[in-house]
Amino acid sequence: MAGGLAPGPRGSTGPHILLVDDDVSLLKLLGMRLESRGFRVTTAESGREALRVLELDRPELVLTDLRMDEMDGLALFQEVQRQAPGLPVILLTAHGSIPDAVSATRQGVFSFLTKPVDRDELFAAIDQALAQAPGPALEGDDAWRAEIITRSPVMERILEQARMVAGSDVSVLITGPSGSGKELLANAIHRVSRRADKPFVAINCGALPEQLLESELFGHAKGAFTGAVSEHNGLFQAADGGTLFLDEIGDMPLPLQVKLLRALQERQIRPLGSTQSIPIDVRIISATHRDLDRAMREGEFREDLYYRLNVVNLRLPALKERAEDVPLLAKHLVAKAAERHKPFVKGFSPEALNLLAASAWPGNVRQLVNVVEQCVALTSTAIIPEALVSQALIAEDSALPTFNDARAAFERSYLIKVLKITEGNVTQAARIAGRNRTDFYKLLGRHELEPGVFKPDR
Numbered sequence: 001m002a003g004g005l006a007p008g009p010r011g012s013t014g015p016h017i018l019l020v021d022d023d024v025s026l027l028k029l030l031g032m033r034l035e036s037r038g039f040r041v042t043t044a045e046s047g048r049e050a051l052r053v054l055e056l057d058r059p060e061l062v063l064t065d066l067r068m069d070e071m072d073g074l075a076l077f078q079e080v081q082r083q084a085p086g087l088p089v090i091l092l093t094a095h096g097s098i099p100d101a102v103s104a105t106r107q108g109v110f111s112f113l114t115k116p117v118d119r120d121e122l123f124a125a126i127d128q129a130l131a132q133a134p135g136p137a138l139e140g141d142d143a144w145r146a147e148i149i150t151r152s153p154v155m156e157r158i159l160e161q162a163r164m165v166a167g168s169d170v171s172v173l174i175t176g177p178s179g180s181g182k183e184l185l186a187n188a189i190h191r192v193s194r195r196a197d198k199p200f201v202a203i204n205c206g207a208l209p210e211q212l213l214e215s216e217l218f219g220h221a222k223g224a225f226t227g228a229v230s231e232h233n234g235l236f237q238a239a240d241g242g243t244l245f246l247d248e249i250g251d252m253p254l255p256l257q258v259k260l261l262r263a264l265q266e267r268q269i270r271p272l273g274s275t276q277s278i279p280i281d282v283r284i285i286s287a288t289h290r291d292l293d294r295a296m297r298e299g300e301f302r303e304d305l306y307y308r309l310n311v312v313n314l315r316l317p318a319l320k321e322r323a324e325d326v327p328l329l330a331k332h333l334v335a336k337a338a339e340r341h342k343p344f345v346k347g348f349s350p351e352a353l354n355l356l357a358a359s360a361w362p363g364n365v366r367q368l369v370n371v372v373e374q375c376v377a378l379t380s381t382a383i384i385p386e387a388l389v390s391q392a393l394i395a396e397d398s399a400l401p402t403f404n405d406a407r408a409a410f411e412r413s414y415l416i417k418v419l420k421i422t423e424g425n426v427t428q429a430a431r432i433a434g435r436n437r438t439d440f441y442k443l444l445g446r447h448e449l450e451p452g453v454f455k456p457d458r
Contacts, residue, residue: 014038015130016057020050020064020076021092030063030117037123047071051079058084061129066093077109086335086347088129092117108346108382128350131327131357144192147184149332152322158185158314165312166193171264173249173309174287176316179366182287183247185316190243195283198242201235206251206404214256215272218263224273236269236280243283249309250290250301261305284309298442319361319368326357326368333369334384337376344382348375351386359393371396412447424454 017039021027024045031041042059044050048071050064062080066073077089088110111125144166145159165172166189174182183202190200203216211225219234235244246252252260263269264284268277286309295301319326330348338345348356352375361367374392375384414433422428429451430440444451 014040015061016040016042016059017126018042018044018050018053018059018062018064020044020047020062020068020073022046022065022068026065026115033119033122034063039126047073047076047079050076051083054080054083058087060087061126062087062089063126064089064091066091074109081108086331090125090129110347111350125350128353131324131353144196145188148181148188149329150322150325151328152317152325154317155322155325158316159188161312161314162189163192165189165314169283170311171284171286171309172312172314173292174285174314174316175292176287176289177318177364178289179364180316180318181365182316183245185314186243186245186285186287189285190245190283193243193283195242199239200243200245201239202245202247203235204247206248210253210256211272213252214259217256218259218269219271219274221271221273224271232271234269234271236263236282237278239282241281243285246284246286248288248290249286250288250292250295254300254302257302257305261302261308264305264308294445298445300442319364323357326359326361327353329365329368330356330372333372334376337373341376342379345376345379345384346382348384348389349386352384352389355386355389355393363396367396408447411443412449415443415447415449419449419451419454422454423456424451426451 014037017034019027019031019034019041020043021030022045027043027045031043034041042053042057044053047064047068050062054062062076064073064076068076071079073089073091073093077091080087080089090111090113091109092113092115094115110129113122113125144163148155148159150156150159162185172186172189174185176182186202187200190196203213205213208216215224215232215234217234217236219237220232222231246260263280266277267281268279270277292301292306292310296303296306330353334345334347356368356371363370371389371392374395375388378392379385379388415429418429418432422432426437426440426444430437433440435443
C-alpha cells in the first residue's frame with residue numbers, strides 16, 4: 001500500500017486523494033478507510049515522494065500529516081501551491097495547537113484536523129474541500145470549453161450538444177436567464193468549430209438605438225446619415241468567415257428583423273445608404289433571455305426569423321439549477337480576482353462557501369462574479385470569512401439595477417397603477433397611458449397582468 005498508487009475498490013471511479021504520512025501503519029489504515037468510502041487513493045511516505053507523485057498523476061485533494069521529517073506538511077502545502085495553485089490541502093496532526101491551526105489557515109490550507117481523526121469529521125472536511133476543488137485541467141480536445149467551469153450533469157449535457165452542433169454551420173439560439181453565460185457558450189461553440197481561426201464578433205442588440213444598431217451590423221456608406229463622414233464596415237463584414245453572436249436578439253426592432261432575415265436568406269448584406277450588396281460568410285449564434293414564443297404571439301418578433309435562427313436551441317439553466325457549481329465557480333473566480341488584486345487571498349472559509357451555495361442568485365453567474373470581486377476587494381485575510389460574503393450579498397441586493405431591469409420594473413408598476421385607477425378598464429387605462437388598445441394589451445401580456453384581476457367584486 002505504501003509509496004504508490006492504491007487501486008481503491010474494484011471499479012472505483014471516485015475522487016482522487018493523495019495521502020501523505022511518514023507513519024506507514026497509519027498511512028495504510030487511513031488509506032483503507034478512504035478506499036472504503038469509494039475514493040481513489042495514492043499514498044506517499046514523505047513530502048518529497050508526494051511531489052513526485054503529483055507530477056505524474058494530479059489528485060483532486062491532498063491529505064497530509066503536519067509533522068514529518070525533512071519536509072513537514074506546511075512546507076509540502078507551499079510547494080503544492082506552486083505546482084498546482086488552488087489544489088485543496090487538509091493537514092492532520094497529533095500535535096494540534098491553536099498557533100499551528102492559525103498559521104496553516106492563514107496560508108490557505110483548507111482544513112486542519114487533529115489525530116486521532118474522527119471519521120465523520122474527516123469525511124465532512126473532504127466533501128467540503130472537493131466541492132471547491134478546481135476541475136481537471138482541460139487540454140487538447142477539451143480546451144474549447146475551458147472557460148465554462150462546471151461539474152453539473154445538466155451543463156455537461158448542454159456542452160455535449162454544443163460540441164455536436166459546432167461541427168455544422170446551422171444557426172443556434174441560446175436561451176436562458178440574464179447572467180447565465182450565454183456569450184461564453186457561444187464563444188465555446190466558435191472555438192470548437194471549423195471557423196475557430198476566424199473572428200468571433202459579438203453585439204448586444206438591445207443596447208443600441210435602431211439606426212446605430214443597423215449601422216453597426218450592416219455598415220454604412222459615406223453620407224448615409226448626419227455624422228456619417230466616412231464609409232463604415234459593419235460587424236457582418238468584420239466577422240466574415242467566422243461567427244457573429246447576436247445577444248439579446250429578442251430586443252431587435254422589427255424593421256431590422258426584416259433586414260436581418262433577408263441577409264441570412266440571401267447571404268449578402270447592403271450597408272445603410274448603399275446601393276451595392278456585399279456577399280457574407282458568417283455563422284449566426286443568437287441569444288435571448290426573453291420568451292420568443294410569446295413575443296411572436298404579440299407581434300414583436302417575426303416568426304420566419306425565429307425559425308431561421310432557432311435551428312438548434314440550447315437552454316442554459318439558472319445558477320440555482322446548478323447549485324453544485326457554485327463552490328467550484330467561487331474557487332475559480334476568487335483565484336482570478338486575487339491574481340489581479342490581492343495575491344495573498346487563497347479562498348473562502350467552509351462557512352462562507354456554504355452561504356454562497358445556499359443563496360438564490362437571481363443575477364446568476366454575473367451576480368456571483370460581483371460578489372466574489374467585492375469579497376476580494378474588502379478582505380484583509382487569506383481566507384474570506386462568512387461575514388464578508390453576507391455583507392457582499394446584502395450590497396448586491398441593494399445595488400443599482402441595469403437599465404433594462406429598471407425599465408421593466410417601472411413598466412409593471414405603472415401598468416398596475418393605471419389598472420387600479422381604471423378598475424381594470426383597458427380602454428381607459430390605454431388612454432391614460434397614451435397607447436392604443438393593441439399596444440396596451442401587448443404590454444400587459446409581457447408583464448403577465450390580467451385586467452380582470454383589477455375589476456371590483458360584484
